[in-house]
Amino acid sequence: MTVEFISVGTEILLGNIVNTNAAYLSERCAALGLSCYHQSVVGDNEERLEETIRLALSRSDILILSGGLGPTKDDLTKEVTAKVFGKKLYEDAHTKERIQEYFQQMHSGQVTPNNWKQAMVPEGAKVVDNHNGTAPGLILEENDKIAILLPGPPNEIKPMFEEDIAPYLNQLEPEGIFSKMVKICSIGESKAETMITDLMDTQTNPTIAPYAKTGEVHLRVTAKAADEEAAEDLITPVIEELFRRFGDKIYTTEEEVTLEESIVNLLDEKGMTMTTAESCTGGLLAGRIMNVPGASGVYREGYITYSNDAKERLLGVKRETLMQYGAVSQQTACEMARGVAAAAGADAALSVTGIAGPGGGTEEKPVGLVYVGCYVKGHVRVEEFYFTGNRDKNREYAVARALTLLREELLKN
């Protein structure tokens, strides 16, 4: 079956936002065995939207529209799609109730009248609950054509797709596509790819496709098979081969497990606790770890120490060290890691100190220079990095490398 995407939104046409939804939907639908030959973007304009929908339905089996389901007058996706399918809109009691509850839970006071527009759904449409916003997802089926309407915000479309739309699409395509994600750290993307070029070139079922993520490499192993068991028979030998090549650099083969979650699990298994002391990343590292549900079992407290005074007072970094080597130095990173472990009484600790930019760089210590210290049970390892991105990117990379470093050290213990 073929699928086509229409992203609706003037903000995409104006270049105010990058169309990451299309990339997400493309990747997921490809993994579900659907062929995609066309994608388009159109603004919140009735006539052009209608033409675009009609063209898409004339050449593809399934049409996925994202965006334009908001409460305001210029949100037209639902209205125009219903018109093309010849369906009237009616107020869906269940959705109205859900929106009401959503606002009550938020204690946002009055629901404004335009919010009720989101409870209007086309006759005969399947309504998909939105657990992260007010606009419901909608599925319309007619004459072997399917239109799926999804909300635009990435934090709404992704959970809805994973929970309800992917299973729905999966039952449409009898030969299923099954995939496993192999997630790798401690190795660069190019290096990882050269290590599996032969597999990528020769494998047709399953296929192996690499995706780069900041500081990580993800390999999706995808098989086409009659059922999950048959797919697993195809996928398992490939995963075993990947383990032979990458060893413990593979931190998970579970789709939803993140690097930080694998580390929290590792600490939990070992009965260890951890803490963090951050300068240039200023809380981002702690934030990523704390995003793991239950991280509080292994992470009890952490410190953001931007000033030298805070590094001395809270972490016990020696004044001479700061004076002689500077705040951004191997020595300071080392004392920060040791000091924060002591302050928090933790078994493991990460420290980050660096120059994220745009200012603050010198010839000797350029923007992008970051030291990461890792303390595990008395031993400290410090790594030096030269990142080449902007402030955001440098901080994101520093966090990724810190997590990788901790994982490597934990595996040694």
Place this chain on the structure above:
Amino acid sequence: MTVEFISVGTEILLGNIVNTNAAYLSERCAALGLSCYHQSVVGDNEERLEETIRLALSRSDILILSGGLGPTKDDLTKEVTAKVFGKKLYEDAHTKERIQEYFQQMHSGQVTPNNWKQAMVPEGAKVVDNHNGTAPGLILEENDKIAILLPGPPNEIKPMFEEDIAPYLNQLEPEGIFSKMVKICSIGESKAETMITDLMDTQTNPTIAPYAKTGEVHLRVTAKAADEEAAEDLITPVIEELFRRFGDKIYTTEEEVTLEESIVNLLDEKGMTMTTAESCTGGLLAGRIMNVPGASGVYREGYITYSNDAKERLLGVKRETLMQYGAVSQQTACEMARGVAAAAGADAALSVTGIAGPGGGTEEKPVGLVYVGCYVKGHVRVEEFYFTGNRDKNREYAVARALTLLREELLKN
């Protein structure tokens, strides 16, 4: 004049890469005063590419194609566009020489025969030199329609667009598009919209378009005018009207200024410092503030205090408070804010304590319940929120609300 983009490449259809070229071209063309109503993505397939080009030329004045200009057989953009325009290809001596030089400079040794494919250009086309790769840009003009072919790699398309394509487009369209962004906090999207429905309905030049961002509302005011000065004359009265309606809820009218940056600036103006004590947001709040270049001037240190022990030891929260009211309570948030201000010796402080989920909720204290404390010069204000998202979203909202709260309190001082 209208412009339309076609991005050519199977890697976009498969979701292997995000289509950032489209966002870049959209933004640049909007700024050049061109209206864009359609964008599409199509793979390296002759038939579908031809159909897509013909459709685009039937409805838009200018067509910009990106990608598919490479040296391999499956790169078809140039061949198919030439066919649609009824033009033959010939070998361009200047381009052949440039490609030869490029390879010499790169010390890449032999030019492979398929590289000469890139020296073939359609009859009558303007050839635009590529200073960062081998494929030249091409401009075809015929019967009031224009097709511009650009290479796919971002590091090739961007300099080529800035140096040659933007000036070319500029002489086609004398009127430009200019816009200002009005960023608002302390008010919901629906509420904000109902406050300007009349303006949105009646304004045509400039127009007002709202965009929601977590905890904020952004209004883009866009005018079409001969030059920047004339545009400002149109935009200024609208901005003044928005200030009359939203007052100091508008935190900036600068495109690139974020809420956290406006707060850092506010603190800086007042000569005040701030700190944070985070439980459920675990560093995210500090991370957002520290993302502002130069935030270190007002933010020196911060604390992540997940455990009760850390709240007591680092912030001086009373044990009785934790016992009687719990860690997630108005009272604890209040003592955290006061305590962290004292610990860090800061003039202002934010504290966050809540249940981000998915676990940890009770009937009395459900997942999504978050208390934010804001200390400014001796006074503490605590707000209670009930968020309804997943763990990620609840933490993101808590951070947004905390920043808003601090801004409100700072404005009172």
